[in-house]
Amino acid sequence: xxxxxxxxxxxxxxxxxxxxxxxxxxxxxxxxxxxxxxxxxxxxxxxxxxxxxxxxxxxxxxxxxxxxxxxxxxxxxxxxxxxxxxxxxxxxxxxxxxxxxxxxxxxxxxxxxxxxxxxxxxxxxxxxxxxxxxxxxxxxxxxxxxxxxxxxxxxxxxxxxxxxxxxxxxxxxxxxxxxxxxxxxxxxxxxxxxxxxxxxxxxxxxxxxxxxxxxxxxxxxxxxxxxxxxxxxxxxxxxxxxxxxxxxxxxxxxxxxxxxxxxxxxxxxxxxxxxxxxxxxxxxxxxxxxxxxxxxxxxxxxxxxxxxxxxxxxxxxxxxxxxxxxxxxxxxxxxxxxxxxxxxxxxxxxxxxxxxxxxxxxxxxxxxxxxxxxxxxxxxxxxxxxxxxxxxxxxxxxxxxxxxxxxxxx
Numbered sequence: 410x411x412x413x414x415x416x417x418x419x420x421x422x423x424x425x426x427x428x429x430x431x432x433x434x435x436x437x438x439x440x441x442x443x444x445x446x447x448x449x450x451x452x453x454x455x456x457x458x459x460x461x462x463x464x465x466x467x468x469x470x471x472x473x474x475x476x477x478x479x480x481x482x483x484x485x486x487x488x489x490x491x492x493x494x495x496x497x498x499x500x501x502x503x504x505x506x507x508x509x510x511x512x513x514x515x516x517x518x519x520x521x522x523x524x525x526x527x528x529x530x531x532x533x534x535x536x537x538x539x540x541x542x543x544x545x546x547x548x549x550x551x552x553x554x555x556x557x558x559x560x561x562x563x564x565x566x567x568x569x570x571x572x573x574x575x576x577x578x579x580x581x582x583x584x585x586x587x588x589x590x591x592x593x594x595x596x597x598x599x600x601x602x603x604x605x606x607x608x609x610x611x612x613x614x615x616x617x618x619x620x621x622x623x624x625x626x627x628x629x630x631x632x633x634x635x636x637x638x639x640x641x642x643x644x645x646x647x648x649x650x651x652x653x654x655x656x657x658x659x660x661x662x663x664x665x666x667x668x669x670x671x672x673x674x675x676x677x678x679x680x681x682x683x684x685x686x687x688x689x690x691x692x693x694x695x696x697x698x699x700x701x702x703x704x705x706x707x708x709x710x711x712x713x714x715x716x717x718x719x720x721x722x723x724x725x726x727x728x729x730x731x732x733x734x735x736x737x738x739x740x741x742x743x744x745x746x747x748x749x750x751x752x753x754x755x756x757x758x759x760x761x762x763x764x765x766x767x768x769x770x771x772x773x774x775x776x777x778x779x780x781x782x783x784x785x786x787x788x789x790x791x792x793x794x795x796x797x798x799x800x801x802x803x804x805x806x807x808x809x810x811x812x813x814x815x816x817x818x819x
Contacts, residue, residue, distance in 0.1 A: 440642045442543060445471055445483065446580040450716040452491055458713055468493075479503040479510075483545025507544060511537070531560040535570075542573065547581050564601035568594055568610070575613050576642065582716075587617050605639065612640040612649070619652060619717045622724065628656035635675045650679055651711070654690055655718065659728040663736065666694060685711065693733060699754035701733055731772050734764065738775055743785045746777070757782075 448467045451459050475484045481503040488495040514537040521529040538553035554570050554577075561567050571594035578586035591614050598607050611630045618627035631653040634640075638649055657670050670676055671694055680687045689704035691697075705726065712722045737749065750757040764784065767773040774787045 438641070439644060440576055440580070441474055441478065442483070442545065442580040443576060443643065445474060445480075445545075446582075447716055449487060449491070450719075451714060454714065458710070476503075478543050479506040480544045481507050482547075486545060510540060514540070527560055531557060534560060538570075539573070542577050547577055547583070550577055551586065564597055565603065565606060568597045568602050568606045571597060572606075572609060572613060575617075579616060579643070584617070584620060587620075591617055604637075608634055608637045609640050612638065612643060615652070616643060616717060619656065620720075622721050624656040624721075624725075625660035628653065628660045631656060632669050632673075635673055638675075647679055647682060650676055651683065651686055651715075652717070654680070654686055655708075655712070655725065658690070658693065659725060659732060663694065689729075693729075693736070696736065698733060698737060698752050702754050705729065730763070731767055734767065734773055738773070738784070738786045741784075741786055743783050746782045746784055749784060 448471050452464050452467055452471075456464075471487070474480070475487075476499070479502075481500060484503070485495065485500065487493060514533060518530060518533045518537075521533050534553065534557040538550055538557050541550035541553050551574055554574050558567060558570050561570065571590045574590045575587050575594070578584070578590065591610070594610050594613075598610055602610070611634045615627045615630040615634070618624070618630070631649065635650075635653060638646055640649070653676065654670060657666055661669065670690065680690070685704055685707045688700060689708050692700040692704055709722060709726055712725060713719050718725065733753075737752070738744075746757050746761060750760040753760065755763075761777065764773060764775065764777060768775060768777070776785045776787060777783075778785060
């Protein structure tokens with residue numbers, strides 16, 4: 410009996426060790442420069458969004474990382490952008506370390522060219538490029554990655570270089586660099602990329618699309634990557650799920666939202682760790698509009714603190730409110746303004762202004778009878794829908810023709 414219990418304990422220990430090892434492999438840390446960029450963004454926000462005490466803690470963490478990696482260029486950038494007082498003595502010490510390290514790479518490269526082969530030369534070039542990226546020397550790092558690319562034979566290695574440059578572009582908010590390298594990586598992936606790098610590229614592209622306010626395309630890429638996410642260098646899995654849910658709320662219909670998000674085991678596995686995100690998702694789907702508006706107010710704070718989607722906070726909140734209003738009105742031919750306001754937990758005058766604005770912008774198909782205090786849903790038949798869509802497409806075509814004419818005349 411004792412022997413069996415000892416064997417069982419050993420098996421449990423083996424399983425426990427194995428689980429811990431898998432967890433460590435899974436939770437690869439975010440690239441330090443991206444962490445620094447996120448903290449930089451938070452410090453740049455007003456004290457109403459980020460408290461002074463939190464900013465002080467973030468600055469302390471950033472300075473520790475700067476000193477650890479001798480990030481002279483990035484430190485000088487932060488001093489300039491955030492108004493920090495530059496420590497000249499610290500700059501001298503870090504600059505000396507940078508020069509020493511870079512000189513070491515030069516010596517290694519010369520030795521590799523003279524005594525070793527192309528593979529060893531490439532390794533030195535890559536190490537130099539990675540070092541320049543770490544210390545925040547963006548332009549020189551990009552040039553070094555391009556130099557490394559010339560010595561890279563395998564397509565997988567070339568894709569990795571493009572991904573490294575995309576991370577660098579995201580860290581420095583250089584959208585042109587990110588866009589260029591995503592296009593390059595797509596071509597490389599089609600030529601010979603494996604499934605893991607394809608999945609990584611999907612997430613990298615989704616991050617760019619979020620920054621560019623293309624939430625529909627971002628949602629598709631994010632949801633396609635839910636089961637195969639390994640992009641921990643970019644952001645954590647919880648952050649990934651946050652982006653997937655937020656982008657889906659404004660781009661998917663109710664049926665697809667249930668199929669792709671509500672029923673996704675991968676999303677359900679972690680969404681309990683994000684109560685506000687869970688609340689806004691399920692309250693919208695379950696038509697609990699009062700809870701939905703409360704969650705909307707809370708999640709606005711999280712969105713404003715996110716470097717990828719903060720600029721689109723107003724647009725996102727407007728679009729998700731329109732989704733909720735449409736979903737509610739689909740169930741009624743008419744409803745009193747007071748009743749609808751009570752359902753959403755807002756005042757009737759506020760709702761009147763909201764609906765009027767969205768009706769005027771042709772975002773909601775309804776009318777408000779101010780005398781009776783009633784909201785009437787307008788349901789277009791197929792012919793009217795086709796006519797409306799034709800007019801819309803015609804306007805788009807005319808706009809494109811006008812732009813093309815200006816370009817040709819120019």
